Structure formats: structure tokens, C-alpha cells
Amino acid sequence: MEEYEExxxxxxxxxxxxxxxxxxxxxxxxxxxxxxxxxxxxHYMSSDLISSGLDSEVxxxxxxxxxxxxxxxxxxxxxWEFCRHTGYGxxxxxxxxxxxxxxxxxxxxIEELGEKFRGVNRPGHMR
Numbered sequence: 001m002e003e004y005e006e007x008x009x010x011x012x013x014x015x016x017x018x019x020x021x022x023x024x025x026x027x028x029x030x031x032x033x034x035x036x037x038x039x040x041x042x043h044y045m046s047s048d049l050i051s052s053g054l055d056s057e058v059x060x061x062x063x064x065x066x067x068x069x070x071x072x073x074x075x076x077x078x079x080w081e082f083c084r085h086t087g088y089g090x091x092x093x094x095x096x097x098x099x100x101x102x103x104x105x106x107x108x109x110i111e112e113l114g115e116k117f118r119g120v121n122r123p124g125h126m127r
Contacts, residue, residue, distance in 0.1 A: 035065035036117040037072055040092055040105075048083040049076060073110045080105070 041049070041063050050056060054076060062072045083089045084105070093104040100116045102109050 034118050034121040035063075035069070036110075036114045037069065037076075038063045038065050039117075041076075044088040045083065045086075045092060048086050048088055049079045052079045052082040054079040069114045070107075070111060073107060077107055 041059065046059055046063075049059060058075050061067065062076050064072070080089070084093065096102050096105055096109075096113060100113060102113050102116065105113060
């Protein structure tokens with residue numbers, strides 16, 4: 001176990017800069033496409049959810065920003081828990097923590113996250 005801790009400490013000191021992202025342009029947010037689930041499920045995390053058993057029709061409902069956020073979250077919550085420790089799930093949780101000050105994406109945080117996500121919907125947010 002001592003070797004593990006030593007290796008882990010060394011790994012944690014390696015600087016990593018990841019500039020690969022799939023951020024939407026500010027203009028997209030400003031044009032009413034500012035729904036947190038719609039944006040977070042536009043790419044890889046949705047594939048993880050499908051791989052964990054989520055039906056693609058349910059995924060489509062979850063991306064529909066005209067529907068209630070909490071209701072849509074409940075449709076995917078169990079699948080999200082299966083996927084939250086994948087690279088994509090962890091990246092989303094880390095981002096939510098760093099950008100919005102919310103401790104991860106879950107039923108108890110989804111409404112606050114949705115509000116904060118919409119609240120930053122103004123020019124310059126992505127900078």
C-alpha cells in the first residue's frame with residue numbers, strides 16, 4: 001500500500017492541461033439553448049447512458065428543454081449513477097464543482113445547477 005500512495009502522490013503532481021472541449025458558443029446559449037441536461041447530454045455522456053441501458057427514446061425526452069428539468073433528471077438518474085465514474089461523468093462533476101460551486105450532479109443538485117447554468121447565460125461566459 002505504501003508504494004501505491006507514493007505513486008499516487010507522484011501522479012497528482014503531474015500538471016495536465018486539457019484543451020479538448022465541446023463547449024457551445026455563447027450565441028447558442030443566448031438563443032435559448034441554455035438547458036443543462038440538453039447540453040450535458042449532447043455528446044459522450046449520452047453514449048455512456050445508452051451503454052448502461054438507457055433507451056434512446058428516453059434520452060430524447062431527457063434532452064427536451066420544454067419539459068420539466070426534475071422530471072427529465074428522474075428518467076436518467078439511475079443510469080447516471082452507473083456512469084458517474086466514467087471519464088466523462090467525472091469530467092462533468094469536476095466542471096460543475098469548479099464552475100458552479102456545486103458538489104456534483106445528482107437529484108439534490110440538479111435544480112440549482114439548472115438555475116446557475118441559465119443564470120450565466122450572457123455574453124462572455126465561455127471566456
